[in-house]
Amino acid sequence: MTIDRSAVEALLYLEARLMDAHRYDEWLALWHDDATYWVPCNDDDIDPARNVSIIYDRRGQLRSRIQRLKETAWLREQTPRLRRVVSNIEIESATGAEVVVNSAFILAELHHHEQYLWAGSTTHKLAPEDGGLKIKYKKVVLLNNNEALPNLLFLI
Template sequence: MMGDFREVEQFIYREARLMDEHRYDDWLALWTDDATYWVPCGRDDGDPELQVSIIYDRYPQLVNRLQRLKTGKAFAEDPPSRLCRVISNIEMEDAAAGEIVARSSFVLGDLRKHQEVHWFGRTLHRLRKTDGELRIAYKKVILLNNDEPLPNLAFLI
């Protein structure tokens, strides 16, 4: 299990670094083709099909979101945010056959146009081995302040 834990831990750290560096193609390569990315709004345990979400993307919508960011024409990200994530409290759980569930906490510093914002939250990853490599099949990000008015969130949490 410790070998698996170390692999999962390093995967989550690498994902965070790729997002911080705006390496969207490399980040997208970490996902499965049937992946879901969810950032709930308000209730952490609601049904994203029935409630408003900050982000609720299947893989094709995630691709579209990244294409828009990569154009350099996304006004909300011009200039791009300078980002730094700190990931901690990584835990693994038992999951369905073929999947690994990992939970973690994060602090994210976001600096853009002399405005600094701090984000805090928890993340649930469902990871799956594909061709011997870990891939994200499902990611849920629970922002600590997801029931409050939020500032610009054009970059990916």
């Protein structure tokens, strides 16, 4: 399968921009119907079916998570300001069914006059659909996933 690297990069940059702007519905539209969003806790490769995860959502749970974020009144009044940098984008493999992409990110969060930095790596599995790519799987490994973490008031 021939992969258009610029299309892969454009999708990752678009996803980051939508998350930073809290454009949740548009972000969800980037996802495949059979999607998994996973942020492991305490180890990078635990079995999410047998261990606690920070996030382990399927498509329906993603919709619920977004709805909660949109309905949280106090969060709407003081939405965190976010800016993320996506880098080190590497296409690991590509078949007719999916493209596996690894990348790194730094995310700056400003909330209640406090600035926080988040860092980690991401694995996306992208599926061809309707002439483009959809996110079928996303695994975010936070650098500090073995530390106590605050509630995430945004998409990571």
